[in-house]
Amino acid sequence: VASRRTTARGVIVAAVAVIAIGLAGSVAGAQSGVVPRLIFPVLGEVKFTDDFGDLRPQGPHEGNDLMAAKQSIAVAAEPGKIKFWTTSSAAGCMLYLYGKSGTTYLYIHLNNDLTTKGNDNRGKCVAGVAYAKGLKDGAHVVAGQPVGYVGNSGDAESTDPHLHFEVHPNDGDPTDPYAYLKRAERLIFPTSPRTTITLSLGGVVTQALPGQLTVKPATLHVFPAATPTAAKRERPVTLLLPQTVHVSVGGGQVGGPQRVGTLIGKTVVILTEPTFGTLAAAAGRPGAFSIARVVLAPSPP
Ligand SMILES: [Zn+2]
Numbered sequence: 001v002a003s004r005r006t007t008a009r010g011v012i013v014a015a016v017a018v019i020a021i022g023l024a025g026s027v028a029g030a031q032s033g034v035v036p037r038l039i040f041p042v043l044g045e046v047k048f049t050d051d052f053g054d055l056r057p058q059g060p061h062e063g064n065d066l067m068a069a070k071q072s073i074a075v076a077a078e079p080g081k082i083k084f085w086t087t088s089s090a091a092g093c094m095l096y097l098y099g100k101s102g103t104t105y106l107y108i109h110l111n112n113d114l115t116t117k118g119n120d121n122r123g124k125c126v127a128g129v130a131y132a133k134g135l136k137d138g139a140h141v142v143a144g145q146p147v148g149y150v151g152n153s154g155d156a157e158s159t160d161p162h163l164h165f166e167v168h169p170n171d172g173d174p175t176d177p178y179a180y181l182k183r184a185e186r187l188i189f190p191t192s193p194r195t196t197i198t199l200s201l202g203g204v205v206t207q208a209l210p211g212q213l214t215v216k217p218a219t220l221h222v223f224p225a226a227t228p229t230a231a232k233r234e235r236p237v238t239l240l241l242p243q244t245v246h247v248s249v250g251g252g253q254v255g256g257p258q259r260v261g262t263l264i265g266k267t268v269v270i271l272t273e274p275t276f277g278t279l280a281a282a283a284g285r286p287g288a289f290s291i292a293r294v295v296l297a298p299s300p301p
Helices: 002-031 178-182 257-263
Strands: 064-068 073-075 080-088 092-099 104-110 146-149 162-168 192-209 212-223 237-240 247-249 252-255 267-272 275-277 291-296
Touching (some): 092 146
Antiparallel strands (some): 092 104, 192 267, 212 237
């Protein structure tokens, strides 16, 4: 009995030690500015490779170059405070995002053109050109809020538009952003928590359960148009399907939610109820949208 009690006490002591180490670890993690899961900093189609550390004329590359269409919207990778930076000839129009986690992010080579297609360099590093419309230097932003526009200012004038994106944990030296970008959450549209938006989504139903429908989108539109073009989305979107929603075919109704199972594999157009443009909605997280109407594409005669 004595030895068993000793064993039990040993287990408890060991467990307490493990918990204590765990707590110490997480506290140390918070202090050393652990990089959180990021919101992907550019909307729409982006191509990038792990080019951190590549030798460039000015030294090793300290970020990743996110190749995107000119004037694509750049968004805050996490909540934080913005600082405009307009005096670097190499960086061009740039900004600092001082993240809540203690990590600092650099957004470099922002747009300095007044035309959409040309490379006129006639724009200044100001809100509406380089920085998001209405954004003020020193402003606090939420994750996914627009902060700027992709361009090729500074020493990137001869290259294709891209966001040079840097991650500085604990506001220190830059670290390779690649792994963080790979697992970052992609947004359908920028976060705008005080704006009411509606989603129109066309695609094939991949899953239909009581109270929810999952659709692989082929077309996706946000009203009012938060972005010039809605981002392409590869991942399916799961939407709430209230009891009251009926499925209609060419104006006639075919039944209530009890028959949703028959929708699997079918092409539908869905209109959602208005909702606020929160981060959950902007990311298209499951259940962020409630379906107002499902229209089933009529089969050919
Ligand atoms: Zn770069």
